[in-house]
Amino acid sequence: MNKHTDSFYANSIDNIVEYPQLQDNIECDVCVVGAGFSGLSSALHLAEKGFKVVVLESAKVGFGATGRNGGQIVNSYSRDVDVIESRYGEKQAKQLCDMIFEGGDIIRGLVDKYQINCDLKQGGLFTALNPKQFKSLEHHKKNWERYGNDQLSILDASEVESAVGTDAYVGGLLDMRGGHIHPLKLALGEAAAFVSLGGQIFEQSAVTSIEKGANPIARTATGSVKSKYLVLAGNAYLGGLAPNISNKAIPCGTQVVATEQLTEEQLKTILPSDYCVEDCNYLLDYFRLSADKRLLFGGGVVYGARDPQDIESLLRPKMESIFPQLKGIGIDYQWTGNFLLTYSRMPQFGSFADNVYYLQGYSGHGVTCTHLAGKLLAEALTGHAERFDAFAALRHPSFPGGRHFQIPFTAMGAAYYNLRDKLAI
Template identity: 55%
Template sequence: MNTTANATSSSTTAERRVEPAATGTPHAASYYAATAHPAPPRPPLAGRERADVCVVGAGFSGLATALSLAERGYHVVVLEAARVGWGASGRNGGQIVNGYSRDLDVVEKRYGTAAAEALGSMAFEGGDIIRERAARYGIDCDLREGGVFAALNRRQLHELEGQVASWQRFGHSGLELLDEQGIRHHTNTGLYVGGLLDRWGGHIHPLNLALGEAAALEGLGGVIHEDSPVTEVVSGATPTVRTADGAVEADHVVVCGNAYLGHAVPALRDKVMPVSTQVIATEPLGEETARRLMPAGTCVEDCNYMLDYYRMTADHRLLFGGGTVYGGTTPANIIGKLRPHLARTFPEIANVRIDYAWSGNFALTLTRIPHLGRLHDRVYFTHGYSGHGVTTTHLAGRLIAEAIDGEPERFDAFASLRNYPFPGGRLLRVPLSVLGSWYYQAREKLGL
């Protein structure tokens, strides 16, 4: 699977993408692709197949759904346009962040108490699913415990105090507020005034998690076809999913393309907006430096609207992410964009060599709440995790499996929430979103 060449210290080489090879679509030239476990070839779909469930997409959403169904005895066929974990699932920051992109008090104000209680009861389940799967199937994905939200000012620290109260209401007891000295145990910088430790958070090698889940699925009889972009999903009594070279007939279909679905399902195309985020990985810093900079081995994200997030990898590199581009385009110079943020956080490694730099898209909803639903009685979809995809994808997969298996109550708690289109449609949604982000960034600079 690793047809991607290692990036070097040169900015140009580190950010380049490898052109598709004869063996199929390669992964982005990321740290994850360079350190991924070996994976078997998975041939494209050729001809017609039959399944209980056909899943579109072999990212976390598709794999979590397929594995949850296979564990219940269903025969599942997964169609992936590129490679297992090729999109956001294999490129993200690797942080297990609990909750949703909107706090539960916002959910309650917008949708009511019943909706907040339903979503609140599930807000921490995604991380548990990851841990359960890693343990059950022996998935080596560098799992480390603990995640920190870092406050750059007193206003943000006060908001974290409110978040503690909200989360504790729904049974999340693994929280600890940190003062200015306490947070230095997690990130040894003078940048923050305090923070919040979530002991139920953590971090992983996301591509290796995806590859491990794919292997687990195949061990239960599931089938994955790579390099099989879907051209059409046909609803009906027996839904059919078509590619250029074949088709899968199934009792149910689950669409999990998220930001990389393309035009295969027109009804979903305008429900989310692709947004890119960027990540860099330094040269190995050595265990001593890594422990000095981040003594506890947890991961960190700050509380800004345009946030920075970072952690140490298993081989003692600093993996640093941030930046947002609405519409899903990749900046011309990822290293140039992120290095000043790294330098501000850890001045002593301001000029460290950057070995990898890459970009990836996630899907944003206007509400910032994951969008789950049905296109037809037998065709389900899930997308729009709005930056919280590592955990909520795994939750969504379990909920869809429950619904297909005759237990739709928890799935319907999400499916019943109204999803709003972006103002301005496809033409204006990006500039209007940019204007909105400028507003929130201006408020942060003014301390409002």
């Protein structure tokens, strides 16, 4: 049986709901493959519109990146306003940029509507390690303000130090439309909301094959689901189920550690603001406090999604360079999770065979964008596909190097940008 990874998130929840395994051949309007944020958002938005929806999950609700990520509500996509406006036509760029804050709003709306207890906190801080990065944050603020975010503030070095508890940064950008959550609690709350609307979830029900046609069929080892529409939302955990979309992206691993609970004395200088933080490096570090006052610190990317031998040894030096006052602190949990990286760094939404849809490739911005994806899919299936089509029309080239060399080539590129960050060029 596939169980949750041994993370702080999974171990901080008592009595995680168990959903049954599919043991029959059933029919519905929409079958969703994957019970991460993409699948849950899709299922919940569709159920709200009256669709009969079934979700098939190979392991547990929130098993993948959904239940393992840093828990940060970070607005926009992995490519932001400047790149989008320069790369795509004026109309499409405006459509895409008009949606950059919607994912976070959807999360807050669902939390409020369904009374989901997921430790929601407001405030996300982007931090600059050098003057070049600080200047880019000032430009970033102007771009986001053009698209309606009026909750942004530039902080100088002393203000960042007061908010974070470190002198490592030269300045920052505070986004009060950002924030952080316990991601697994959010996923489980969304699953419960979906079930309350008549939806069905089946765990330990990996889809082994799909049959296209007027009514596509998703088959598992012990049953099948026949539907009018099929939604593939497995992301980095989709496997070889649909090679025509999985070959357009590569799985990557990111690592997180959770410290022991901090003392009241430590909390005076460790994130007294209770904001979540991420720096501006290409291979960025990110951190925040949990509700029970642990520091959750993440960073690094493993291309190809191999699990590092010792996550603590990778992250402790980074954590202690930011917070020397935590030198030697105990690490209670360490884990890794996979996300799906696209070459364009833009998410991949689309369809084939007219009634088989896919949502994937958030490239590290999955918490918010997955929630937007589910809403757009529900719009598309009710005859309002304009916003979904703004994403579906994006071109998604494959990574250079082909099947055998795309991962080392991508790692070489990342090393180059990491060096630029270190040299501040």
